[in-house]
Amino acid sequence: MKIVSKTSITAIYLLFISMTNIWSGDIDILLDKLVEKNIISGLEAHEIRYETQEEVKKEISLGINKTLPFWLQNITIGWDIRMRYQKDENKNYDYKRERFRYRIRWFINSKVGDNLFIYSGFATGENDDSRSTNQTLTGNFSKKNIYLDYGYMEYYITPSISINIGRIKQAICYTNDMLWDGDINQEGGLLKIEKSFNINYSNSISIGRFVIKENKDKKDLYLNYITNTLSWKSDDNFKKMNITSSYYNFENLKGNTTFYQTINSISNGKYIYHYKPFVIDVNISKNIEEPLNLYKLNINYLSIFSSYVINTAISKDKKGWIVGFRIGQEKVSGSGDFQIVYSRRWIERDSWIDAYPDSDFYGGTTDVKGDRYTLSYGISRDLILSLNYFDSKPIKRNKKPENIIQIDLVAKF
Numbered sequence: 001m002k003i004v005s006k007t008s009i010t011a012i013y014l015l016f017i018s019m020t021n022i023w024s025g026d027i028d029i030l031l032d033k034l035v036e037k038n039i040i041s042g043l044e045a046h047e048i049r050y051e052t053q054e055e056v057k058k059e060i061s062l063g064i065n066k067t068l069p070f071w072l073q074n075i076t077i078g079w080d081i082r083m084r085y086q087k088d089e090n091k092n093y094d095y096k097r098e099r100f101r102y103r104i105r106w107f108i109n110s111k112v113g114d115n116l117f118i119y120s121g122f123a124t125g126e127n128d129d130s131r132s133t134n135q136t137l138t139g140n141f142s143k144k145n146i147y148l149d150y151g152y153m154e155y156y157i158t159p160s161i162s163i164n165i166g167r168i169k170q171a172i173c174y175t176n177d178m179l180w181d182g183d184i185n186q187e188g189g190l191l192k193i194e195k196s197f198n199i200n201y202s203n204s205i206s207i208g209r210f211v212i213k214e215n216k217d218k219k220d221l222y223l224n225y226i227t228n229t230l231s232w233k234s235d236d237n238f239k240k241m242n243i244t245s246s247y248y249n250f251e252n253l254k255g256n257t258t259f260y261q262t263i264n265s266i267s268n269g270k271y272i273y274h275y276k277p278f279v280i281d282v283n284i285s286k287n288i289e290e291p292l293n294l295y296k297l298n299i300n301y302l303s304i305f306s307s308y309v310i311n312t313a314i315s316k317d318k319k320g321w322i323v324g325f326r327i328g329q330e331k332v333s334g335s336g337d338f339q340i341v342y343s344r345r346w347i348e349r350d351s352w353i354d355a356y357p358d359s360d361f362y363g364g365t366t367d368v369k370g371d372r373y374t375l376s377y378g379i380s381r382d383l384i385l386s387l388n389y390f391d392s393k394p395i396k397r398n399k400k401p402e403n404i405i406q407i408d409l410v411a412k413f
Helices: 005-019 024-036 044-061
Strands: 075-090 095-112 116-125 145-158 161-168 186-196 201-215 221-233 240-252 277-294 297-311 319-328 338-347 368-379 383-394 402-413
Touching: 024 044, 186 221, 297 338
Parallel strands: none
Antiparallel strands: 075 095, 075 402, 095 116, 116 145, 145 161, 161 186, 186 201, 201 221, 221 240, 240 277, 277 297, 297 319, 319 338, 338 368, 368 383, 383 402
8 A cells, every 4th residue: 555755745735724615525525536546545635624623623623714604613502491380379279280381492503703692592482471480281292382593683882882682691690589580681872981999990881772562552661771790709719799770760651451350450450650660789799718518518608788779750569679599509500510599578569560580489479578598509510400489478468378389409501
C-alpha cells in the first residue's frame, strides 16, 4: 500500500478545511475514493475525517463557520419535564382532591446578528390560563394542548441598553411568587438599561408597557411599569444584595369588567378602584466558603428575601408583605444538592390584582395569608425531587383554610 508523507496528509487536511462549502457526506465520499486508489490509508482517512469534524465544531462554537447560517451556529435548545402528584385539602369542601399532573417545556433561542437575539418557548397547558402550564392526567387518554409560552426579540442599542418586544419571558423583576406566578410572561415592550459603577456596585432600570386586554369598542387595558435595581456584591463575590423598587400603573382598569371571578373590590362585575402599587423587593445572600454540615448535607448558600407592596391609589386593604429564606445550595442541579425554602405572606384584598399571584396559594387570590415550605433534592445530574406544602387561609373572608401537598420530579436537558 502506498503511504503518503506527513506533509501530504497536512496538505490534504488543509484542503478539506478550506473547502467549507463541502458537506460532511461529500468529504466522506472523497476520502473513500482516496483510500480506494491507495493515495492514503484507511487510518489516515480516519484521522483526517476526525480532525475535520473537530475543526468544524470549533468554527461553529465560535460562530465563524462559512457554510452554516450565523443564526444556526448560535442556536441553543433546551427542555424540561415535571411529573407531579398534588393533593388539595380545602376545608370549605367535604372532599379532598388528588391529581397527577405533568408539565413539558422547551425553548429555542438564537443570536441572529451582532446585536439581535431571538427567544421562543413552548409549554403544555390545559387552557390559555397565564398562570399554569400544567396538564392533569384525565380526559380518557385524549391528546393534550401545546401553547406558545413566550416569543420575543431583544435588540442591543449599546452593550448596556436593550429593547425587548413581544411576549417576554418574565419581564417583571421579582424575588418571590407573592405578586407574580412564575408561569406569567408579559406581552408588550421593555427597555432595559444596565450600568456598572465598579466591581462592587451596579444598577439596572427597566421601563415597560404591556398590553393586558385589547378592546375594539372602548379603551384598551395596559400595565405601565418602571423598576430600579441596585446591586452590591463583595470583592470575593460571596456576599450579594439586591434592592428593587417598582411602580405599576394598571391603566384603564377601573370600571372594566373583571378578568374572571375575583376577590378584588367590584360592583356589577367591574373593578371599582384604580391599582397603582409600589413595591420594594430585597434579597440578601451569602455563599459560605467552608460549608456547614446538616445530616451529611452540605450548606454553602444562605439568602433572605422580602417584599412589601402598597396600592397608592386607595386608603384601605391596600398592603401586602412576604418574608422568607433559602438555605442549602444556590442552585439544585447535581446529585446531593439540596435547598430548603420557607416564606410567610400577608396580602390584603386590594393591594394587588388577584389575577397574577401564585395560583397554588389559595387559588392565587388576594385577601390571604399563610406559609409555604419547599424542599428540593438532586437525585442525579439534572434530576430533581421537590416537595411543596402550602398552608393558607383568608384574612377577612369567612372561609376555611386550604392545604396543598405537591411532590414533583423534574428532569432538565
